[in-house]
Amino acid sequence: MAMTTSLTWMQEKKLQIGLGGKKFSLLYKASVHEISLSNLFEIFCNQGPILILIYGDHVIGAYVSENYQRETPVSILLFAFQETKISSCNIGPYKLVKLFGETVCEPKDLEFYINLWTQKVTMDLKIIKKLNLPECQNISFQECEVFRCEDLLDTRKLQGVTEFRESLLSALRTYKPYRELVHQTRILLLGPIGAGKSSFFNSVKSVFRGHVTHQALVGSDTKGITEQYRTYSIKDGKDGKSLPFILCDSMGLDEEEGMCMGDILHILKGHISDRYQFNFMKPITPGHGNWNDFPLLQDRIHCVAIVLDAKSVEDLSSEMVAKIKRIRREMIKCGMAHVVLLTNVDSMTLIRKGDLIDIYRCMPVKLKLEAVHEKLGFALSDILVVSNYTSEWDLDPVMDVLILSALRQMLWAADDFLEDLPPEETDRPPLSTS
Ligand SMILES: Nc1nc2c(ncn2[C@@H]2O[C@H](COP(=O)(O)OP(=O)(O)OP(=O)(O)O)[C@@H](O)[C@H]2O)c(=O)[nH]1
Ligand SMILES: [Mg+2]
Numbered sequence: 001m002a003m004t005t006s007l008t009w010m011q012e013k014k015l016q017i018g019l020g021g022k023k024f025s026l027l028y029k030a031s032v033h034e035i036s037l038s039n040l041f042e043i044f045c046n047q048g049p050i051l052i053l054i055y056g057d058h059v060i061g062a063y064v065s066e067n068y069q070r071e072t073p074v075s076i077l078l079f080a081f082q083e084t085k086i087s088s089c090n091i092g093p094y095k096l097v098k099l100f101g102e103t104v105c106e107p108k109d110l111e112f113y114i115n116l117w118t119q120k121v122t123m124d125l126k127i128i129k130k131l132n133l134p135e136c137q138n139i140s141f142q143e144c145e146v147f148r149c150e151d152l153l154d155t156r157k158l159q160g161v162t163e164f165r166e167s168l169l170s171a172l173r174t175y176k177p178y179r180e181l182v183h184q185t186r187i188l189l190l191g192p193i194g195a196g197k198s199s200f201f202n203s204v205k206s207v208f209r210g211h212v213t214h215q216a217l218v219g220s221d222t223k224g225i226t227e228q229y230r231t232y233s234i235k236d237g238k239d240g241k242s243l244p245f246i247l248c249d250s251m252g253l254d255e256e257e258g259m260c261m262g263d264i265l266h267i268l269k270g271h272i273s274d275r276y277q278f279n280f281m282k283p284i285t286p287g288h289g290n291w292n293d294f295p296l297l298q299d300r301i302h303c304v305a306i307v308l309d310a311k312s313v314e315d316l317s318s319e320m321v322a323k324i325k326r327i328r329r330e331m332i333k334c335g336m337a338h339v340v341l342l343t344n345v346d347s348m349t350l351i352r353k354g355d356l357i358d359i360y361r362c363m364p365v366k367l368k369l370e371a372v373h374e375k376l377g378f379a380l381s382d383i384l385v386v387s388n389y390t391s392e393w394d395l396d397p398v399m400d401v402l403i404l405s406a407l408r409q410m411l412w413a414a415d416d417f418l419e420d421l422p423p424e425e426t427d428r429p430p431l432s433t434s
Helices: 009-018 037-044 125-130 155-173 197-209 261-269 310-315 318-333 353-361 363-376 397-420
Strands: 022-029 050-056 059-064 073-081 086-095 112-115 120-123 138-151 185-190 228-235 242-249 303-309 337-343 383-385
Touching: 009 022, 009 073, 009 086, 009 363, 022 037, 022 050, 037 138, 059 138, 086 125, 120 125, 155 242, 155 397, 185 197, 185 261, 185 397, 197 228, 197 242, 197 303, 197 337, 197 397, 261 318, 303 310, 303 318, 303 397, 310 337, 310 363, 318 363, 337 363, 337 397, 353 363, 353 397, 363 383, 383 397
Parallel strands: 185 242, 185 303, 303 337, 337 383
Antiparallel strands: 022 138, 050 059, 050 138, 059 073, 073 086, 112 120, 120 138, 228 242
16 A cells, blocks of 8 residues: 555645644555554654544644664654644654653543553543543554654755756846847846835845845735836846846736737737837827837837736736736737746745745645636646745855746747747847847
8 A cells, every 4th residue: 555644635734834844754664564663663753753644534644853772762743634723732752662652651641642552542631631632541542653744845855955956047148038139138027016016126136236225116005016017137147247147027917907919919029119108098109209110020028927916816807817818819829928927926825935945845835826726727837936035134054945946938939929920020140248
């Protein structure tokens, strides 16, 4: 039988959080392993913190935070799952051998005792009360599991993240747009008011600058914060070279006000230049100071990132959904590469910093991606997830990796767009570097 835990995702998550950011590796499962008591203790020995779970009508657990040595008494945190919460109490110091009822002791002398052979847990009434369990001293169970507990972000993992961050940085520094048809790939950040468009630009800039910066104004205002079209070229470090991409920040989309559809199409085609002051009442017209009559390939947008706040995906109004779907249809019509950028994952319930390292595997995030896919029609593989720098003072390698991975994905999508252009649009000599 496969060694998979009987814990639900939600129970595991609650335990992870409750035990201070731990991940669990299954060492023993009663229905799989046939071992003697002494073998069982061998498995426990020197594993660091361990977690024992018992599955009956309730899931009951014992967490030992100290490294187990056969004769050393340890404190034990007992807990039981109720519907939505966990009740807990401490017992001990206790020799762990007693937990599984070594014959030297009578079970009745013990506060808590697991008998793997009769598949019963015996508990002191005081403990039963503290754990909010039905008043029955002998509780039957069907399964018992033992886990090794490690920090979600241990030193080895952090080292791996730091190395991955460096390799992403170096790949992005040396990235060249497809066939070098343009010097810098243009990525347009488009999305509802307050979705985190400007924050994403600030985040990318912060990573390359080496410290958190907030060049673009961010905040919350029902009418939106960004009112100008901004095309940001980012330098590698303070005085370094310009990086091979430009992030274009736009006014937020809104049901009534916000950016006009006409302006979006003009931006995609490269007609609108930096610092255009949006007017939600009417789109730009030729002759305007920010209007470019003859945009080149380098002025056009090569990839659009539809930015959405992960927390409010389900709350998007039907008008906003219709608007985004219309934009998607327009993008498909003109072959525009696009991705979805889900921001604000750090604020989602049950998501902790340690989860960011493996964010695409987190159940609430998977459900979010499904929701975006179902509501707006975007392919699951085109949905990227980030946590922007908003209130942090220092850079964090795990957040950096998400931000840089998202950026790399956008550049790859832009390359597909450039590669897919008809020859008459690309068969001009590559641009000079002046
Ligand atoms: N916790 C958290 N907050 C975020 C994140 N991204 C953005 N925010 C916050 O969300 C709010 C809106 O962010 P902005 O970057 O101004 O959003 P915008 O899409 O540029 O908004 P407009 O310019 O008004 O359309 C700000 O208060 C940000 O601090 C994120 O990933 N995590
Ligand atoms: Mg903004």
